[in-house]
Amino acid sequence: MASILVTGGAGYIGAHTARLLLEEGHDVQVVDDLSKGYAHNVPKGRLHIINLHDAASLDALFARHRFDAVIHFAALIAVGESMREAERYFRNNVGGSLALLEVMRRYGVRRIVFSSTAAVYGDPDSTPIPEDAPLRPKNPYGESKLMVEKILGWLDRTSGLRSVSLRYFNACGAEPRYGIGEEHQPETHLIPLILRAILTGEPITVFGDDYPTPDGTCIRDYIHVSDLAAAHVRALEYLMAGGATDVFNAGTGRGYTVLEVIRAAERATGRPVPFRVGPRREGDAAVLVADSSKLRKTLGWQPQYESLEAMVESAWQFENSRRTR
Ligand code: UFG
Secondary structure: OOEEEEEOOOOHHHHHHHHHHHHOOOEEEEEEOOOOOOHHHOOOOOEEEOOOOOHHHHHHHHHHOOOOEEEEOOOOOOHHHHHHOHHHHHHHHHHHHHHHHHHHHHOOOOEEEEEEEHHHHOOOOOOOEOOOOOOOOOOHHHHHHHHHHHHHHHHHHHHOOEEEEEEEOEEEOOOOOOOOOOOOOOOOOHHHHHHHHHHHOOOEEEEOOOOOOOOOOOEEOEEEHHHHHHHHHHHHHHHHOOOOOEEEEEOOOOOEEHHHHHHHHHHHHOOOOOEEEEOOOOOOOOEEOEOOHHHHHHHOOOOOOOOHHHHHHHHHHHHHHHHOO
C-alpha cells in the first residue's frame, strides 16, 4: 500500500484514477481547487480544496501525510481557450506544476506521474505516432504540457526526481462502478456532445468533412477512462519498483472518424444522432492515433475496452444517470 496525492482528483480522469487507487488498496488524498472539478467526484473525507499556488496550504498537507508519490492532473485543458488566454494557461499549468514540484522536493517526495497530452505532437508527420515523433505543439495548452515534461526531465538529472508522463489521446466513457463521468463546463468533447444531441434533438456540428481521411472527418484514438486510470496505476507501480523517468503514449492504437463515432453512438443508444456538417475547427489535426506499444510492453498495460460502442455505452449510462440525480 502506498500513500498517494492526486492533484486534480475531482476532475474527470483524476477522479477515476483516485477511485481505482482506493480499490487497489492505496491511501489517497485529493487536492483540487474545484475551479473545474466537482466535490461529488471524490470519496468523502479525501478532498482538500487547495489551489497549487497556495504553497502554505500544500505545505501543511505534505507535513500531515507522508506521500510516496504524486499523480498530477490539475490543469486547464481547453485547447481553444488556451489560444485566447495563453498567460493563464502557462501560469496555471506550468506555474502550478512548479509550485507542486517545489513542495515535493521540500518533503522528499521523489516520484510523480504527470498528465500530458497528444497535443505535444501538433500535426504529426505520420501515424500511428511513436513517443519519439517531433514535438511541435500548436497551442499554449500543448506547449504548457510539453514545458512541464521538460522540467521533469531536468529534475530527473539535477535532483533525482523520477517521473512518468502519460500523453493522453482522447479519453472517453465512464466507469459504471463509480457513478462518475465526464462533466466539463462548457463541454467541448465529441462524445458527451453527441449524447446531448440525442437527448435534446439539437444537432451537433461535425467540424469539417474535407480532411484526407476515408470519410473526410477527423480521426482520433479514443481510450476509455478506466483504461487510462489503469495506465496511471501501472505507471505508479513502475516508479515504486524503481523505474526510470520516461514518457508514454496512452491510447489504444485504433482510430475512428467523427462519423464512425456518431454511428457507434447510434448503435450504443438505439437512437439517431442529429448532426450537420460545419467548417473545420481551427487547430484540429486530421489524424491523431497513438503507437501505444511502449506502454503495453514496458508497463504491461492492456486496454479492457476494445470496442468504441462499449465506450460510448458507458458514457450514455452516465449521461442518463446524471440527468436524474
Ligand atoms: N468534434 C466535432 N464536433 C464537436 C466536437 C468535436 O466534429 O462538436 C470533432 C473534433 O473536430 C475532433 C473530434 O471530434 O476531430 C474529437 O474532438 P474533441 O474536442 O472531443 O477532442 P480533441 O481531439 O480535440 O482533444 C483531445 C483532448 C485535448 C487534447 C487533444 C490532443 O480533449 O485535451 O485531444 O490533441 F489536447
